[in-house]
Amino acid sequence: MHTPYGRGQIRRGSSEVAQVTLIERKRMRLHDGTTLSAQQIEELNAHGPYSMAVWESGDVAVGNEEGLRGRSAYFTKLIRQEILKAFSLQELKSFSILDIGCNDGWVLHELSDLPFAQMVGIEPREKNIAKGRHVRETLKLHNRVDYRVGDIESLGQEVFDIVICAGVLYHVESIPVALRNVRASCKRMVFIESRCVSSKYITQELMDEIEMRDLVYQFRQKQCGITAQKFESGYHDGSAKSATIVNVPSAESLIMNLAILGFENIDVVADLETYRASVWQDKRPLSGVCITATLGQEAQPLANQEVQWIDEYEKGLEREVLPRDYLEPLYRFFCLQEASAVLESIARDTHIYLTSANPKPEPIDVLLPASCRTKYAREIVQNWRHSPSDKIALEYGKLLKSEGRLSEALAVLKSISSKLNADWxxxxxxxxxxxxxxxDMDSPKEAARYRNLCLQCNAKYPV
Structure with a gap:
């Protein structure tokens, strides 16, 4: 006889397995008291990965967020807070809410206790919609959200009071295009959550290099943003729909895009440091932000203000007439080529600035007489570095016109307009x-001709 060592081991193993299975089954109890079967667990695994958030029912938690643990719960809590801060429960009863790129639908499920009249989630990947439907059916969870397969363009003319755009923008080819679509579907409030690159890359050197000198900066503070590009495939459920190049923005870039679209009350409710400390706790080299913004009934994209900006800018330059004792010596030197014209004049420093190969980076006010250190005088003189003869002649023509010396003004101004390759x-x-x-000289035919020439040259000029 011999001891059946192998069988003994099998019997003990079977007992342990049975015991473990019993414990696991107790842990698999749903909110209604039923338990998950092994087959149901396999089906859940097949529909996975559930990597965006954790679905819970009783003792069961379905989700494996890995390095993103707690992220969705964190920003969903912020969404709830911001909604309830801005609107009453009574208002929400008539409101609609949209979640763009809703993945498996967890965010709106978590918010479905709020009394919205309509809740819609759209998601371009059919698998993600099916994943969410399967986990809710398996865990016996219910909500009233309308989940749809599609992208934002599939909404047509449909608009929603509140729009959520979380975890989407850093997976798209064009953030401005994506946010224009968000704007078109939003009526009152947007909540943006996005991974971001650090603002430390926005340096003075960068700002100098990109030259923020456009008309817009005459009316808005100097601000710039950046985006980092990378390749991304469609292999993972939470990535781009297909292989492409995506853009990871800075927070400044997101704020600028919202502002240009006419959003107001733009508020960073979780900045890079807060987000990192609350979610990733420095375990991953990621940064992110959460931003809210609103749309008033009269909200207009900043592009609609362009006509007003052009009018104010050009009229401001036109009204600014520089003093004769400053301007005439410069005109005589640069336009009439009288070499000694500026040597003893108050324009001497300006002459040095314009003729030096590498002028000192002095404040422009140093070059101007104290009597005309205005916004538009600074703009005029600062731009004289290029094509000074044409630009100074223009200012001298304005001066003559303001003095009523119309024939002389015409001669000076026509010396510019009839010069080949003159400054545009x-x-x-x-x-x-x-x-x-x-x-003013009662020559309507000539007045109309030059008005048409002006508009031919610059169709946006406010004649």
Whole structure:
């Protein structure tokens, strides 16, 4: 006889397995008291990964967020807080809410206790919609959310009071295009959550290099943002729909995009440091932000203000007339080539600035007489570094016009307009002033001709 060592081991193993299975089954109890079967667990695993959030029912938790643990719960809590801070429960009863790129639908499920009249989640991957439907059916969870397969373009003319755009923007090819679509579907409030690159990359050197000198910066503070590009495939359920190049923005870039679209009350409710400390706790080299913004009934994209900006800018330059004792010596030197014209004048420092190969980076006010250190005088003189003869002649023509010396003004201004390859801005501004002078001289035909030339040269000029 011998001891059946193998069988003994099998019997003990079977007992342990049975005991473990019993414990696991007790842990698999749903909120209604039923338990998950092994087959149901396999089906859940097959529909996975549930990597965006954790679905819970009784003792069962379905989700494996890995390095993103707690992220969805964190920003969903913020969404709830911001909604309830901005609107009453009574208001929500007539409101609609949209979640763009809703993945498996967890966010709106968590918010479904709020009394929204309509809740819609759209998601371009059919698998993610099916994943969410399967886990809710298996865990016996119910909500009233309308989940749809599609992207934001599939909404057509449909608009929603509140729009959530979480975990989406850093998976798209064009953030401005994506946010324009968000704007088109939003009526009152947007909540943006996105991974971001650090603001430390926005340096003074970068800002100098990109030259923020556009008209917009005459009316808004100097601000810039950046985006980092990378390849991304469609292999993972939470990535781009197909292989492409995606953009990871800075927080500044997101804020600028919202502002240009007419959003107001733009508020960073979780900045890079807060987000990192609350979610990733420095376990991953990630940064993120949560931003809310609102739309008033009269909200207009900043692009609609362009006409107003152009009008104010051009009229401001036109009204600014530099003093004769400053301007005439410069005109005589640069336009009439009288070499000694500026040597003893108050324009001497300006002459040095314009003729030096590497002028000192001095404040422009140093070059101007104290009597005309205005916003538009600074703009005029600062731009003289390039094509100074045309630009100074334009200012001298304005001076003569303001003094009523119309024939002399015409001669100076036509020396610009009839010069081949003259400075473009000086040309269209000369056309405009010549048109005004002919109008004052009761020559409507010539006035109309030069008005048309001005608009031919610059169709946006506020004639």
């Amino acid at each position: 801005r000086s040309v269209y501004r000369s056309f405009h002033l010549i048109s005004q002078i002919y109008h």
